[in-house]
Amino acid sequence: MKQALTEKEIVRKIDSGGILTPKGFKAGGIHAGLRYSKLDIGVILSDSPASCAAVYTTSHFQAAPIKVTKDSITKEGKIQAVIVNSACANACTGQRGLDDAYKMRSLTSQAFNVAEHYIAVASTGVIGEFLPMDKIETGIQSLVPGKMKGNAEDFQTAILTTDTVMKSSCFAAEINGKTVRVGGTAKGSGMIHPNMATMLGFITTDANVPPQHLNTALKEVTDITFNQITVDGDTSTNDMVLVLANGEAGNEPLSPEHPEWSVFVQLLKESCESLAKQIAKDGEGATKLVEVSVIGAASNEEARAVAKQIVGSNLVKTAIYGADANWGRIIGAVGQANAYVNPDLVDVKLGSIEMLKASNPLIYSEEEAKAYLERDKIEISVNLNVGSGSGMAWGCDLSYDYVKINASYRT
Template sequence: MQAVSTIHVKEVKGGNFLTPKGFLAAGVEAGVKNDKKDVGIIISEVPANCAAVYTTNQFQAAPIKVSKESIAKEGLIQAVIVNSGCANACTGEQGLQDAYETRSLVAQKFNIKEHLIAVASTGVIGVNLPMEKIADGIKQLNPGNEQENAVAFQTAILTTDTMMKTSCFTAEINGHTVTMGGTAKGSGMIHPNMATMLAFITTDANVDQSGLQAALSEITETSFNQITVDGDTSTNDTVFVLANGKADHESLTPEHDDWPVFVELLAMTCESLAKQIARDGEGATKLIEVEVKGAVNDLDARMIAKQIVGSSLVKTAVYGADANWGRIISALGQTKTAVNTENVDISIGSIEMLKGSVPLTFSEEAALEYLQKDFIQIFVDLHNGDSSGKAWGCDLSYDYIKINASYRS
């Protein structure tokens, strides 16, 4: 897929998923969780072309099945209803009926056709939805376009997250200003493909649905599928993109001259959200970025980067500010990709530690100072080709065990 210089895409400071034209949102406390917002909705003023990607976990939750059915009807979605606190996963026929009922309740409340509604849930697996509480929450929803509406929705989708994730970018496309915003939740059970994450991306671009789906599927491989927190995948993971055409330009297809600009807009939005999810890993204190270059192809580079950033030994070394490059090369050696073991370079930040597979003398004090920062970069050069790739993760702290040992209580 052709890329374009990011000079065409600008970040909107303070923007969010309601910044694009024609979107509303709400979030309320329905009692699914104790004293926290737990039911939220995003609504487009008009049906929007929709693309989605889902977890590859074989136990896909009921909401995914219902959302797939909705999107398959026309490729359009006008509302996404979300609850946290209960995943409605591994809940059998009752869980599926509850997801359908949730969709139906939204259709009745907002006078939207059922097949234009997608459903998402996140929380504990194997527990049925408390439908009376869900129904009550839907009745309370009063969507708007203000900052407080965005915050209410973002709060309603969180589980063990410690922060809201949001992004917003804009670009000139076909002579019109096009805006894209996004929000996501995700903190643990993050290991593509994909993660215990939900992401919602809105744009006022007028874009062909099949092209949108192809772009999202490809970009997911270099963004959401390149993050890892703990090596576990979940049952509910979904990314939705809604494009409602409110920017009022001619329809974008892959053949359009400005298609690369739209692709870059989507790529930057997805990468921003993915990195925020990785940074908010359960118990995390640092974001880790691994960049691998000199690979035979991009896929090899991405897989090696993910292997390194997902290594528990690398993650704990970063947490402890220990410049133990041996853990990095050990993780590299576990990949299934052929590596020239006689010619590998490794750096942590700007500090070179291995050159041509020969250890270098470096300042331990400088390495300690760097590793105490909250953003750590690891660079690996394989000298095998011209391809590169990145992956993102976080350190592994004592708090990760505390959080997950008591998740249901």
């Protein structure tokens, strides 16, 4: 008998897709003068108000745009337009900053004839500086969103700061006999160490999902994707992930009770995981993507905690940068994780190279290990051998360039 396909097998990647692959969305970006020459204001526009879910930074200093976006979403749980600027975070700017964020919402409402409570606002850049509202106003009025790939790339470019590349993802699956698509884009390179979200992430889907159920799916997926990346251990003031679902695919409304709910959750997970990996790989000054897999933990949550501890360790990160197969750094990170660990049972592998078995060192080729660590993707595997929990985390190495970039961030 032929076995049924798993959710992961049902979902397919669309290599050239992105935020405009789902039906019913437009986007655009423009240079408004907030930065010297790069695009710096972008917009995503749905043809109709879309169900919306969001997760935010847990920083005590949540930026003004987050407060405005929360205000919009709480009205009906729907968003039709997302306006974003780079160069200035509009964080720690007091009442004036909050007024400016609301002004961005109002200007976007006027420019695209969208009700104010259907508009989300996001900003990224330097903390503690006021927005140049004259340039913001001119920029918003000059935006001409479209449905072409170039329009998506303009938006993706407009939201970048120290990123070196654009990040995008797109996946599709059949639900109720309809093709449902999930596309995404994100920015993030430094200050990546999430507790709820990570950076700025914008995800579009033509699935029909009511807001409350979309929120359930996003929170579930965020815990195992965006919350499992780290670059430098710092959380920003502006971190936010936003999902818009406009229902243009024509499927039946999805909920956890729907027989194909798990397919939609897998769609969302694949898109978010792809973006999370791209952010980790593009960490400030990074030369390598690091993927940590932990199995045999007491629970999935503890496995994720151990994986995050390893990938976030500066000693592990610098050893990987220097191609030094010092597995003691990995054990040091495992030892301080918030999880149950039996110090006599741990296995460690670097790629396919076994280094530790039942906490006893194994003989391995230093030359082979060094050659492996000179690749651009490094996989670390740990088996705690105390349970059935598993989890993954992603990060990058720590190079001299990270210090250089952040020592002169404002210049």
